[in-house]
Each structure stands twice: as C-alpha cells, then as structure tokens.
Amino acid sequence: MDNRLVAIIMVCVVAVACVATWQITSMLRPEVKDLRYAGQYYPGEWLLYGHPEFWSKYDLAVDHVLFSSGAENNEALISGEADINCGADSKTIALFNAIPDDALIIGTVQRGNRYTTIIKADSDIDSWDDLLKTTGKKVCTRFGTGAEQVLRQFFNKTYSAELGRNYTWEDFEWVNLNLEEMIGSLEAGNIDAFTAWEPTPAIAEAQGIGKSLMTYGHIAMVPASIHTTKDFAYEHPALIVAFLAAQLDKAEMIKSNPAQAAQIASDAAAEKGIEVSAEAFEKVYGRIDFRIDFNQTIIDEIYATAEFLKEEGKIDTIPNLAWDTSFLEAAEILHGID
Numbered sequence: 548m549d550n551r552l553v554a555i556i557m558v559c560v561v562a563v564a565c566v567a568t569w570q571i572t573s574m575l576r577p578e579v580k581d582l583r584y585a586g587q588y589y590p591g592e593w594l595l596y597g598h599p600e601f602w603s604k605y606d607l608a609v610d611h612v613l614f615s616s617g618a619e620n621n622e623a624l625i626s627g628e629a630d631i632n633c634g635a636d637s638k639t640i641a642l643f644n645a646i647p648d649d650a651l652i653i654g655t656v657q658r659g660n661r662y663t664t665i666i667k668a669d670s671d672i673d674s675w676d677d678l679l680k681t682t683g684k685k686v687c688t689r690f691g692t693g694a695e696q697v698l699r700q701f702f703n704k705t706y707s708a709e710l711g712r713n714y715t716w717e718d719f720e721w722v723n724l725n726l727e728e729m730i731g732s733l734e735a736g737n738i739d740a741f742t743a744w745e746p747t748p749a750i751a752e753a754q755g756i757g758k759s760l761m762t763y764g765h766i767a768m769v770p771a772s773i774h775t776t777k778d779f780a781y782e783h784p785a786l787i788v789a790f791l792a793a794q795l796d797k798a799e800m801i802k803s804n805p806a807q808a809a810q811i812a813s814d815a816a817a818e819k820g821i822e823v824s825a826e827a828f829e830k831v832y833g834r835i836d837f838r839i840d841f842n843q844t845i846i847d848e849i850y851a852t853a854e855f856l857k858e859e860g861k862i863d864t865i866p867n868l869a870w871d872t873s874f875l876e877a878a879e880i881l882h883g884i885d
Contacts, residue, residue, distance in 0.1 A: 580610040582779075582786050585620045585629035588613055589771065590746050590831040591656055592633070593823070594797055594808050597815025601796050605789035605881070613819070621645070624774060630783075631775045631790060635661075635693045636852040639772050643866035651780055652870035654773040654791055655845060659836035660762035661769050662697050663748035666740045667733060668758045675705075675760075678740060679714055687722040687729055687741040694742050697763045700855060704766060733757055745831045746823050753827040762834065768848040770841070777869070784874065791839065791878035798837045799882075805832040840875060 586592040592613060595601060602609045612629070614620040617638040623629035625645050633656045634642065643650045666672050678684065688694045702716050722738050729741040730751045740760060751757035763769075773794070780787050800808045809828035816823045846868055853865040 580608045582607075582630040582783070582790065583610040583623075583628065584612070584790070585623040585632035586611055586613045587617060587620055587633060587771075588615050588821075589633070589657060590812065590828060590835065591797060591801060591837050593812035593815045593828070594801065595794070597811040597818075598797075598800075601793040602790075604796065605792050607786070607789045607793060609790070624650075624776070630779050631773060631787075633771055633773050635771045636767075636769050636849045637693055637696060637856065639774065639849050639868070640853045640856065640862065640866060642774055643868055644862065644864055646776070647866055649776045649778070650869060651775050651777050652772045652841070652846075652868060653775055653780065653787060653874050654794060654839045655841045656771045656773060656794070656839070657835050657837050658768045658770040658845070658848075659764035660834045661771070662694050662742060662744050662763050663834070664740055664742040664760040664762075665729075665733065665748045665751045665757035666760045668752075668755055670739075670758070672740075672760065675714075678760075679718055684718070685720045685722060685738050687724050687732065687738040689726065689743065690721075690723045692744070693769055694744055696852070696855065697767050697769060698742055699859065701763060701766045730754070730756055745835060746827050749827040749830040749834070750823055752830060753824050764836075767852065768845070769852070770845050770848055772841070772845075772849070773839075780871065780874065784877075787874045788877045788881055791875050792881040794839045795878060795882040798839050801832045801837050805829050808832060840879075841870070841872070846870060 586596065596611055596613055599609075599611075602611075612623070614623070617634045618641075620632050620634055621638055621642050624632040624642065639652065666678075672678055672681065678686065688698060699716065702714075722732075724732060724738075724741070726743055726747050729738075729743055729747060732738045733741055733751065734756045748757070748759065752759065773791075775787065806825070806829060809825040809832060812828045813823055813825040849868060850865070853862065856862045857865055
C-alpha cells in the first residue's frame with residue numbers, strides 16, 4: 548500500500564477517535580456554570596431553586612446547591628467548591644473567623660421573625676409565663692442552632708432580677724430534637740412547645756397541629772447574609788451584580804405575589820422529597836423580611852450576636868467583618884431596567 552495512503556488513513560482514524568472521545572467527554576462533563584451558589588433550606592431559597600428564570604433573565608447560569616447544614620454550606624465556600632453562599636448571623640461569624648482576610652458580605656436573604664415558638668393549636672397558653680405556671684414546662688428546640696441562641700437572648704433580656712422576674716432557662720425541661728421530630732412530638736403530647744426556624748413552625752400551623760406563641764424579631768434581627776470571597780467579587784463584578792439582581796427579583800415576587808411564590812417553592816421542595824405546603828410557605832412569606840439590602844444596622848446585629856456568643860463561651864474571638872454595598876447598588880439599577 549502507498550505510504551501516503553497509509554498516512555491519510557491513520558490521520559482519519561486518529562481524527563475519528565478524537566471526535567468520539569470529545570463527544571463522550573462532553574456527555575459526561577457537567578454543564579459549565581458562571582458561578583456556584585451554596586444555598587440553604589431557607590424559605591426564599593426554595594423559591595429561587597424552583598424558578599431558575601430568576602437567573603436566566605440576567606443571562607446567568609448558576610450551579611445552585613441547597614445545603615441542610617450551615618456548617619457544610621460554609622465549608623463549600625471556604626474550600627473553594629462554591630463562589631457564593633448564604634448563612635445566618637452565627638454562620639457569618641464562623642465564616643469570618645475561618646477566613647478573616649477573604650470573606651465579604653454583599654447582601655442578605657432574610658431577617659426578622661425567622662424563629663417561632665409553637666404550642667398546640669387548642670392550647671390556652673398565651674406566654675412563656677403561662678408555660679411556666681402550668682404543667683407546660685417540657686419545651687423543645689434544636690441545641691447548637693440559631694433557635695437556641697435567640698431563645699437564650701430572649702431569656703436574658705426578659706427574665707432577670709432587674710425586671711423582677713427570676714425565671715431562668717433551667718426552670719424548663721429542655722428537649723433536644725431534630726426538626727423532623729418536633730411536630731409529631733407536639734401532636735403526641737411529648738412536648739408542650741417547640742421553637743424552630745421557618746418553615747417548620749408554619750408547617751405545624753398549616754397542618755392544624757400548632758399555633759404561634761411568639762416570634763423573636765424584636766429580640767434579635769438574626770440576619771442571614773450573602774457571602775463571597777474578595778477575590779471572586781472583585782475579579783467577577785458583573786457576575787455578582789447579576790446574581791444580586793436575581794435575588795432582588797426573588798424578593799419582589801415574595802412581596803408582590805406571595806401565593807405564586809409559595810406554590811413555586813412548595814413544588815421545588817416536593818421535587819427534592821420535602822413536603823411543605825404552599826399554605827405553609829405563604830405564612831412564612833408574610834412573617835419574615837426577605838429584603839436583600841443591608842446597612843450598618845445589619846452589621847451591628849451580626850456583631851451583637853458575636854458578642855453574645857463570646858459571652859456564652861461559644862466563640863473565642865469576635866471577627867472583623869468586611870462588606871461592600873456597591874455590588875448591590877449596581878444590582879438595584881440593573882433590577883430596575885426591564
């Protein structure tokens with residue numbers, strides 16, 4: 548056979564093999580995204596997860612992963628597996644203690660009445676005083692969470708000798724349960740009340756099992772912030788601005804059409820095997836403040852939580868927070884252009 552013909556055949560074989568390899572690799576390789584977002588099982592996050600049009604409106608492709616644990620969510624950002632994440636005030640503090648020179652706050656996702664104490668729907672109890680004075684002393688929360696923190700702050704500010712009220716945390720029998728156990732335990736009468744973050748309290752209400760005793764926005768704002776790293780933010784400002792514009796659209800839907808937002812969130816949760824009714828989501832959307840903007844007041848609230856955690860011996864150091872509102876200011880302009 549002619550040497551030139553052999554050479555041509557070999558080139559063709561190699562070319563076909565390369566094309567086949569590229570096709571197989573393309574099928575196996577996940578779609579490239581503009582950024583990776585480590586979200587959480589927050590009420591607003593389910594809406595964002597279920598309506599990717601929030602991203603596509605701004606030509607943004609987002610790998611949006613929801614975490615059930617704030618610690619795992621933080622680790623994703625710290626390890627470089629995520630470009631942006633969100634987390635409650637205590638997780639903001641943990642993040643800045645872990646990467647003090649890198650972390651940056653660029654917005655919020657929720658604040659205010661994020662935690663609710665639920666009692667039985669047919670209960671005559673109207674206050675924590677009533678819980679103490681009656682047989683209702685067996686109360687539940689999840690230890691080591693923001694719910695426990697806000698309750699301890701409530702007790703510190705409400706039950707003190709200076710106020711002439713000497714009740715203490717120890718006067719109650721505290722039960723440490725996972726979220727998924729709380730509603731059933733209340734219904735069975737194993738506990739008299741539970742305190743948790745939304746949407747678990749709203750689910751209990753929507754199911755007719757419980758009713759709200761109180762919320763705690765007046766005790767602590769407990770903002771959940773949006774974090775990134777300084778390197779990512781200042782190297783990809785356009786992505787940050789588009790990301791925040793989508794978050795603003797999400798907050799706007801919650802405010803202007805909570806019923807639609809609640810149905811989208813409920814459907815999104817169901818796809819992940821988590822049953823939260825649209826009614827429950829709508830209750831939450833009327834209870835929590837989902838504004839994305841933040842200011843010095845929000846920063847001061849995070850520092851106040853850090854002071855409390857240090858006094859309680861939960862942390863050794865109060866970190867120096869870093870934030871930049873310029874991305875959000877630009878996002879608000881982009882958001883306003885239709």
